[in-house]
Amino acid sequence: MTGDRPALEPLRSAYRLQYLTDEQLDKLQEATLDILENVGVKFPSEKALNVFLEHGAIVDKAAQIVKIKRDMVFKALKTAPRYFVMGARVPEYDLHLQDGVTYFTTDGCGVEVVDLDSGVPRSSRKADVGMMARVADYLPSIAFYWPMVSAQDFGRTAPLHELDASWNNTVKHVQSETVMGKREAQYAVEMSTVITGSKEELRKRPPLTSLICTIAPLMQDEPGIEAAMVFAEAGIPVGFLSMPTLGTTAPATMAGALAMGDAENISAIVLLQLMYPGCPVYHSIMQAWADMRTGGYISYARDARGRYGTVEIAHHWGIPSLGACYGTDSTKAGTWQSAAEPALDPFLAGLTSPEIVTGMGLARTYTRLYPEQIILDEDLYQRARAYLMQMEVNEETLALDAIRSVGPGGHFLGQRHTRDHMKTLLTRGVTHQLDGNNKYRDPHEFAREKVRSILQTHQPEPLEAEKQTELTRILAAADKELT
Numbered sequence: 001m002t003g004d005r006p007a008l009e010p011l012r013s014a015y016r017l018q019y020l021t022d023e024q025l026d027k028l029q030e031a032t033l034d035i036l037e038n039v040g041v042k043f044p045s046e047k048a049l050n051v052f053l054e055h056g057a058i059v060d061k062a063a064q065i066v067k068i069k070r071d072m073v074f075k076a077l078k079t080a081p082r083y084f085v086m087g088a089r090v091p092e093y094d095l096h097l098q099d100g101v102t103y104f105t106t107d108g109c110g111v112e113v114v115d116l117d118s119g120v121p122r123s124s125r126k127a128d129v130g131m132m133a134r135v136a137d138y139l140p141s142i143a144f145y146w147p148m149v150s151a152q153d154f155g156r157t158a159p160l161h162e163l164d165a166s167w168n169n170t171v172k173h174v175q176s177e178t179v180m181g182k183r184e185a186q187y188a189v190e191m192s193t194v195i196t197g198s199k200e201e202l203r204k205r206p207p208l209t210s211l212i213c214t215i216a217p218l219m220q221d222e223p224g225i226e227a228a229m230v231f232a233e234a235g236i237p238v239g240f241l242s243m244p245t246l247g248t249t250a251p252a253t254m255a256g257a258l259a260m261g262d263a264e265n266i267s268a269i270v271l272l273q274l275m276y277p278g279c280p281v282y283h284s285i286m287q288a289w290a291d292m293r294t295g296g297y298i299s300y301a302r303d304a305r306g307r308y309g310t311v312e313i314a315h316h317w318g319i320p321s322l323g324a325c326y327g328t329d330s331t332k333a334g335t336w337q338s339a340a341e342p343a344l345d346p347f348l349a350g351l352t353s354p355e356i357v358t359g360m361g362l363a364r365t366y367t368r369l370y371p372e373q374i375i376l377d378e379d380l381y382q383r384a385r386a387y388l389m390q391m392e393v394n395e396e397t398l399a400l401d402a403i404r405s406v407g408p409g410g411h412f413l414g415q416r417h418t419r420d421h422m423k424t425l426l427t428r429g430v431t432h433q434l435d436g437n438n439k440y441r442d443p444h445e446f447a448r449e450k451v452r453s454i455l456q457t458h459q460p461e462p463l464e465a466e467k468q469t470e471l472t473r474i475l476a477a478a479d480k481e482l483t
Helices: 022-038 046-054 070-077 126-138 152-167 182-196 199-204 222-234 254-275 304-317 336-340 345-352 373-388 400-406 416-420 443-457 465-482
Strands: 058-060 065-067 103-106 112-114 121-123 142-145 173-176 208-213 238-242 281-285 288-290 322-324 356-360
Touching (some): 022 304, 046 065, 046 222, 046 254, 070 254, 126 152, 126 443, 152 173, 152 182, 152 465, 182 222, 182 465, 238 254, 254 281, 254 304, 281 304, 281 322, 345 373, 356 373, 373 443
Parallel strands (some): 103 142, 103 356, 173 208, 322 356
Antiparallel strands (some): 058 065, 112 121
């Protein structure tokens, strides 16, 4: 309900596991530097090429390839902040990135939605973005929101409409992986300024972060890098995501694929630091495999070093990391595959402590939304969160007074200590829900009902009317210019 704001429940792991040794991280970093210096990265942007030229990089303008010496890399990365703030519509939900705390988000940007009642798939729409923003606003496991599906009813300006639907349906931070292009980014900055009220406040508590995908092998996306430069100038944090596919767009070995993907990210981060020293940036690698029998794309990670070692690669550079969790190749929600593939993800991710993590709630290789899937994924998240907590051992939890009172052969149900701690014994997972006959319910059906209940009863604090009006005006201008 409006004004009812449950506290966020990020992962705060009491434990740490290192997937890659310091020696391996040094070798991977050295390989990245070698690629940047001797192979180079393609930047299809005149503005970006000129920036590199001005700072002494080796630039082949005809081929649009930039080679960056290691001294320039290290000098640029020294200005990149280790942590930054991801602002929300209400300060209580601002995310202050820090060591040992991991914030999760949804996944995006799918293209299909399966109706809760009929089970029939259809193309996604703007209304679906808003629907899932409300669900994400309710769940304490979701710290910020990725638009989960595309607003396909709005064509080229769909990413801007996704931002509008998101901010109108959640008070939490929004992260976009679809706003691409200079003009689109300028409109997004204008919308973000409306949310914060001023350009100065936008820099202090940006309500939007951008995630830009690179192109494997060793290329920047032209609309993506143009958008990144606009966002960085405004103070909006920008992340770069490389997605090498082992065997096709990347070497068939994990180390080679990660070094190449890292080079793509670092080259773009160097560009932004050369232009706007100190601008907030982050780093992500999500590798996949090519099925050599079919040429198909296999997204689910089979190697924890590849999925979680990438977090350590980012941290080795001194940059925040966006980790990858969940994501199943299952075509349906509530199946053994859809649960088994991501079952350990939040737990293993928590052991490496990425600052932020995607992506709960999608199936069919990140393309199909079953609204109930996010409830099932949240259950896995809460289990991992409990596993990662440090056990409290103190006078209260040792319960010696209760043990002395009960003694040998007694019973603790009537003890005040039990009543005081009863809430810690209550289970709330989808597998422990009872029906009217005191029998366990089907978790998939419970998850569907939970989504229906959230949509019927939860209404986030509405965006101020004048801000809604301004967003509508900006969208109208964008629609007119870009479509």
